Amino acid sequence: MIPSRASFRDIPLYSPSKTPCRVDLGDNTNLFGVAPAAERVLRESAPALLSRYPRGYAPDLRGALAARVGVAPEAVTTGCGSDDVLDSALRAFLEPGEVLAFHVPTFVMMPLFARVNGLRVRQVPPREDFDLDAEALLATEAKVLYLCSPNNPTGTVLSRAAVERVVERAPGLVIIDEAYADFARGPDFMDLARTRPNVLVTRTFSKAWGLAGMRVGWGVGAPALVAELEKARGPYKLTTLAEAMAVAVLEEGSDWVAARAALAVENRERLRAELVALGLSPLPSEGNFLLVPLPGAVQVAERMRERDVNVRAFQALPGVGDALRIGSGPWPLLETALVALRESLR
Structure with a gap:
């Protein structure tokens, strides 16, 4: 066997539990x-x-996309999912051995991308309200800072003041991951990508836009920034069919997307009320999911899978502990999940 990089050998595959379930x-x-x-x-x-x-x-x-957000096409990049855009940005703007910093808990792929690209990581714990500790993040002096709002897996959002503080004082690139922006009630940070030379905002068609199987992500930043990122991305990351479907949904399906996103939010809050009635305390969420702190979440999730319902379990999240992340969708699916959860808690 040909040996891989020494720093690469113990990197695990991304493999959340995916036992096939009728309700996922x-x-x-x-x-x-x-x-x-x-x-x-x-x-x-x-x-x-x-x-x-x-x-x-x-x-x-x-x-x-440029027409939708009010920028030149040269300010837009695309990729095979927004995670591809994130990975490409790390390759473009960090040399191996340099530092990527982010608040935790956050998108689970970021530490993996860092290791694959030979980077060092600085993790900043959350504040009690899950807002960004801007000073602690800036103190890392990392050349690339990653923010996620609404954050995955918590669903919480970052304050405008904290994000602007980071953008103004960051020594390099600030990436703002807005995969769940279509579900959030407050303003987004896309204006920073339009006006600041050091900001890249990323989004995806995998969540609200209903094209997860086609793998379409995108980002907006200054044209000079995007030009460097495009080099790392490669020319053929989107299939012909994926691109055509994404364009069609943008130009003809925005109302359909907005209506389903609103229903996901409505059902998320209905789900919250049911979980509170069970004695649980879901975190505030602006995504299409709820994070529910729950000791022994891994075991509870396994019992739910035995009842044909899949939810995501996390262990020892900073500031949270063990937790279940439950996605929102049509209410009959959530009702089935609630039945499985009640039985699993017993």
Whole structure:
């Protein structure tokens, strides 16, 4: 066997428990289905497209996204999911051995991306209210700072004051991951990507937009920043079909997406009330999920899977402890999950 990098050998595969279940609330994807505009593209696509490479760097999608957020196409990047955009940004702006810093708990892939890219990590514990400790993050002096709002897995949002403080004083790039922005009631941080040279805001079509299986992510930043990121990304990260479906949903399906996102939020709060009635205390959430602190969450999740319901279990999250993350979707699915949870808690 040819040995891998010494720092690479003990990196685990990303492998959350995925026992097939009839009700799967573990991934926070859009459980209401696929936008009609995307279905139409799938139905009408010519098979001959499959034998040709897609157009390099997804120009149609970049143009559609640029029009939506009010920037030039040169300020938009795309990728195979927003995690691809994040990974590409680390490769573009950090040399091996340099430091990536982020608040914890946060997106579980960030420490993995850091290790794969040979980076060092500085983790900043949360404040009691789960807002960003701006001074502690800046004190790391990391060249790249990663923020997530609404945060995964907590669902909490970062304050405008804390984020602006970080952006103003950061020594390098500030990445703001807004994968769940479509569910949040407050303002987002996209304006910072439009106006600050050191900010990259990333988003995804995998959550509210219903295209998780097509793997489409995107980001917005200064054109000079995006030009460097595009080098790390590579030319063919989006398939022809994925790009066409994303453009169609953007241009024809925004109302469909907004309506389902609103319903996910409505059902999330209905779920919260039921969990509180069970004596549980879900964290405040602006995502399409709830994080529920619960000792022995891993065992509870396993008992739920035995009842054909999948939720995501976490152990020893900083500031939280053990917890279940339960995605929101159509109410019948959440009702089934509640029955399984009640039985599993017994």
